Every structure is written in structure tokens, then in C-alpha cells.
Amino acid sequence: MKRRNFLVAAGAAFVAGCNRIAETDAGKSLLGAAEKWHERAHRLLTDRKALAPEYPRSAISPYFRGNGSTDPQNGDYPRHVEEGFTNWRLEVRGLVEHPLSLSLENIRKLPQRTQVTRHDCVEGWSAIGEWTGPQLAVLLEAAGLKPEAKFIVFRCADNLNGQDYYESVDLEDAFHPQTIVAHSLNGEPLPIRNGAPLRMRIERQLGYKHAKYLTAIEAVASLDDIGKGQGGYWEDRAGYQWYAGI
Amino acid sequence: MKRHALSTRVWHWLNLLCVVVLFMSGLTISNAHRRLYWGDWGFAAEQAWLTVPRFPDWMTIPGYYSLAVARDWHILMAWPFALGLLFIWIAMLANRHFTRDIATSRREWKPGAVWHDIVRHLKLDFDHEGGKYNFLQKLAYGLVLGVFLPMMVFTGIAISPGMEPTFGWLVELLGGRQSARSLHFIFAFAIAAFFVVHVVLVILAEPVRQIGAMITGGREP
Numbered sequence: 001m002k003r004r005n006f007l008v009a010a011g012a013a014f015v016a017g018c019n020r021i022a023e024t025d026a027g028k029s030l031l032g033a034a035e036k037w038h039e040r041a042h043r044l045l046t047d048r049k050a051l052a053p054e055y056p057r058s059a060i061s062p063y064f065r066g067n068g069s070t071d072p073q074n075g076d077y078p079r080h081v082e083e084g085f086t087n088w089r090l091e092v093r094g095l096v097e098h099p100l101s102l103s104l105e106n107i108r109k110l111p112q113r114t115q116v117t118r119h120d121c122v123e124g125w126s127a128i129g130e131w132t133g134p135q136l137a138v139l140l141e142a143a144g145l146k147p148e149a150k151f152i153v154f155r156c157a158d159n160l161n162g163q164d165y166y167e168s169v170d171l172e173d174a175f176h177p178q179t180i181v182a183h184s185l186n187g188e189p190l191p192i193r194n195g196a197p198l199r200m201r202i203e204r205q206l207g208y209k210h211a212k213y214l215t216a217i218e219a220v221a222s223l224d225d226i227g228k229g230q231g232g233y234w235e236d237r238a239g240y241q242w243y244a245g246i
Numbered sequence: 247m248k249r250h251a252l253s254t255r256v257w258h259w260l261n262l263l264c265v266v267v268l269f270m271s272g273l274t275i276s277n278a279h280r281r282l283y284w285g286d287w288g289f290a291a292e293q294a295w296l297t298v299p300r301f302p303d304w305m306t307i308p309g310y311y312s313l314a315v316a317r318d319w320h321i322l323m324a325w326p327f328a329l330g331l332l333f334i335w336i337a338m339l340a341n342r343h344f345t346r347d348i349a350t351s352r353r354e355w356k357p358g359a360v361w362h363d364i365v366r367h368l369k370l371d372f373d374h375e376g377g378k379y380n381f382l383q384k385l386a387y388g389l390v391l392g393v394f395l396p397m398m399v400f401t402g403i404a405i406s407p408g409m410e411p412t413f414g415w416l417v418e419l420l421g422g423r424q425s426a427r428s429l430h431f432i433f434a435f436a437i438a439a440f441f442v443v444h445v446v447l448v449i450l451a452e453p454v455r456q457i458g459a460m461i462t463g464g465r466e467p
Contacts, residue, residue, distance in 0.1 A: 008304045011270075015309035018267065018319065022308065034322035042408040050411035055286070065289040118286060118423065120407050122313065124279035125289035126423055204408050239314040245408020246321055 039243040048172055052203035055116045060186060061127045064119075066193025069158035069165065072213060077157045085189075085197040090181070094153070094218035097144030104183060104197055110134035113180050121207040122240065129194075131201050133182040137175045139217060145171075149219035153226055154200050154211035160233065167211040167232040168223055168242075169202055178203040181214065206244035208234045248463035253337035257330055258460055261395075264327035265437060267319055268398075272434055273301040274308070274316030282431055286422035295428070328399045334391070347378040348388050354381045372451045386440060394436050401430035 021027040072078075080088055085104060092100040114132040140152070152174040156165040173179055180201045183190060190196040195212025202209040209232070223229060228236035235242050250258075281294035288294060308315045338344040353359065363381040366372075372380075379387065403409050404417045404426035420426040448456050458464060 011304045012309070014266065015270070015304070015307055018307050019309060022315065031318040031322050034318070034325060037325060038321060046408070046412045052407065052411055053414050053417070059286065061287050061289070120423065121279070124275070124427060125281070126287040127289050128287045204411060206407060238312070239318070241314070241317060241321070246406050
């Protein structure tokens with residue numbers, strides 16, 4: 001029993017030391033910098049347009065797990081569910097030449113991309129599904145990005161723990177060929193738990209980047225004034241890494 | 247001549263720090279989703295081959311449940327860990343520490359010789375008969391340096407979605423992302439088991455002189 005107590009005490013002391021380091025300015029900037037080193041290494045090793053693996057239809061998981069918001073009850077969302085999303089609009093706005101407001105009908109008429117990809121949650125699990133929708137690049141090119149636009153912000157209908165969900169990516173991921181605005185999963189309209197009627201697919205990053213219940217796509221120059229300035233709901237709330245390719 | 251080269255000593259302690267932080271932050275990451283799967287995908291109990299216990303807070307970094315902070319530490323220490331491993335391999339090959347002290351000869355693999363070494367270990371007789379390390383030591387160090395530690399880097403890369411467009415072949419070689427994640431876990435615990443045995447044997451065989459030698463370099467007897 002004594003030996004166990006010693007282990008617990010040693011563990012606790014080591015953890016306290018780590019936490020002390022993490023609280024200092026130098027510790028904070030070091031921990032933040034490591035994320036950037038990985039991002040740079042990934043960008044260095046991987047072509048801008050290199051694709052995440054795509055699977056045959058036979059690899060699709062029998063059921064696609066939902067996480068985070070799986071049935072939003074806030075605002076107009078329940079009404080949209082009742083109406084079958086016929087009045088849902090997706091806005092493309094911010095630093096663009098021609099702001100757009102699109103219905104689901106408009107979105108389905110654009111050139112489509114279908115991809116069977118693997119979804120990796122930050123928690124560790126994975127699921128494979130077939131997603132269909134227009135490439136985000138098609139929408140951004142139609143709206144015309146202004147030169148000062150540096151990031152694309154995704155606005156969502158779901159309010160989780162009192163904060164509106166949102167996410168953001170840089171232009172490299174925004175214009176990646178597999179970055180699509182999905183309206184279908186496995187050939188059917190998106191289920192509510194997976195983000196009906198529209199969600200993002202950011203295939204080279206973890207699940208929390210793939211914003212669900214999408215209402216607007218916003219081009220911005222900086223993320224500082226959005227939410228708490230960390231670039232996304234989980235980034236603001238819990239300190240998740242903005243670059244979720246790791 | 248020193249018993250341990252400076253490169254060995256520096257790497258040994260740096261690697262200890264990296265492994266401890268990576269392991270303890272890894273336990274928090276494990277707590278985020280305690281099931282392990284084989285193949286490309288898996289998210290529910292019916293696909294799992296193992297559900298691991300929830301690790302208590304005192305074993306984990308940051309000492310309470312925060313996946314984000316644990317990932318910060320994991321992502322940071324991955325760098326000195328992987329680069330340190332690359333460094334020690336280059337150093338071990340350059341100064342012939344590997345070929346002279348760790349690589350085994352065919353003679354040592356004879357069942358009689360292996361059995362002899364096991365019996366002597368059980369008797370806590372740690373005489374090395376001329377060589378720096380006996381057979382079981384060489385085998386353990388060789389496995390850790392050549393398989394367990396590198397596999398942590400390879401399986402870690404294979405779990406990272408941003409790496410996959412370039413390292414898709416590695417993910418496939420390891421049997422899919424969830425297999426890579428399972429292997430990451432298995433090798434982490436293989437390293438933890440080595441750590442326990444290593445520390446126990448050091449304590450049984452002149453701990454002060456041995457730990458001192460790994461700090462100052464010691465003297466060749």
C-alpha cells in the first residue's frame with residue numbers, strides 16, 4: 001500500500017509540475033507553437049490538393065454516429081425540421097463581391113461531388129460514410145472572394161451549452177477538392193444527428209471542424225473578433241487545437 | 247573510457263521525460279474514448295475488441311479530464327520524442343554502440359544459451375561475461391529501440407488525418423486507422439512494461455552506481 005501511495009504522490013507531483021509549466025507564458029506559447037509545427041510539417045509533406053483516402057461503397061459503416069449536437073431544439077431549427085427544411089437558406093457573405101443566399105434546391109443543382117470518406121473524431125473513433133454536395137470552392141468562386149479574405153467561417157444553427165456552434169478553416173482547406181457542403185449521407189438527405197440539412201466536410205481534419213446545421217459561410221480577414229477569437233466553438237470553449245489535422 | 251557515451255546519457259533522460267509525458271497525456275486521450283477497434287473504422291461497443299479501464303486522474307496529464315490540454319502536451323512532446331529517437335539511432339550507429347553492445351550474435355540465440363541467461367536472471371546474477379550486456383538485456387534494448395519506440399512514431403503518424411494523404415500506405419500497412427490506434431495503445435503499454443522491468447532490475451543491481459553512471463558516464467570496469 002505504501003508503494004502505491006508513493007506512486008500516486010509521484011504522479012501527482014509530476015502532474016502539478018507540468019500544470020505549473022503550462023500556466024506560465026513560455027509554457028503556453030510552447031504548447032501553442034507545437035500545433036503550428038505539426039501544421040507546417042503537414043503542409044510541407046503534403047500537397048495542397050492531396051486527397052484524403054476514399055473508400056469503396058462496400059466500406060460504409062452500417063450506421064453513422066452523431067456527436068455534439070444531435071437534435072438541436074433552439075431558435076428556428078425545430079420549425080425547419082417540421083417544414084422539411086423547405087425554407088432553409090445558406091448565405092455566402094462577408095468579404096465577398098456578390099453575397100449569395102441559396103435554397104437547398106439551388107445547392108442540389110450545382111455541380112456535385114460524391115465521396116466515401118472516413119470521419120475521425122478527436123475522441124478517437126472513426127466512421128465511414130458517403131457524402132454528396134457541391135465543393136465549397138464552387139460557392140466561393142461564385143461569390144468572388146475579396147483579396148483581404150484569409151479564413152472561411154462556418155455559421156451553424158445549433159446552440160450548444162449556450163453558445164452558437166461555429167468553425168473556421170484557412171483558404172487551403174476551403175479550396176481543397178474534398179471540402180464540400182454535404183446535403184446527403186449514403187444517398188439520403190442528411191439525418192438530423194449528422195447535421196441536416198447541410199454540413200461541411202473538411203476531410204483532412206478531425207470531426208469537430210465539420211460544422212453541422214450550416215446556415216452561413218462567411219469570408220473574413222481575421223478570426224479575432226469572432227466568438228472568443230480562437231476560430232471555433234470547441235477552440236473557444238475547451239482550448240481544442242484550431243488546426244485539427246493531428 | 248566512460249561506460250555510457252554522452253549521446254546515450256542525454257537521450258536516455260530526454261527520452262524518459264518524453265515517454266512519461268506522452269504516456270500520461272495519452273491516458274487522458276484514452277479516457278476520451280475507451281474502446282479499441284481493428285480495421286479502418288469503429289465507434290460502438292459491438293465493433294470493439296477491447297474496452298480499456300478509465301485511468302484515474304493521478305495517472306494522467308493534466309490530472310483532470312481535459313482532452314484539449316492532454317492533446318497539447320502529446321502534440322508538443324511528440325517532437326523531442328521522435329527527433330530524439332532519430333538522433334540516438336544515428337549516434338548509436340556512428341559510435342558503434344549498437345553493433346558492439348546491443349546487436350546479438352547467432353551464437354547467443356542458441357536455446358541452451360538463452361535458457362542459461364534466463365536462469366541466471368532468475369537467480370539475480372547479473373554478471374555479463376565480458377560483453378557489456380547479456381542476451382536478455384540486448385534483446386530488451388533492441389526491441390525497445392528498434393520496434394516499440396519507432397512503432398509509437400509510425401502508429402502516431404498513421405492516426406493523424408492531416409498526414410494520411412501522404413502516408414496512406416503506412417495506414418494501410420498497419421491495417422487501417424483504428425488498427426493503428428490499437429497498435430499505438432499496445433506499444434505504449436509494451437514500453438510501460440519495459441519501464442517497470444527496467445526500473446526493478448536497476449534497483450536490484452546496484453542502483454546508485456547504475457543511475458550515477460547514466461548521469462556522469464561512469465567508468466568501464
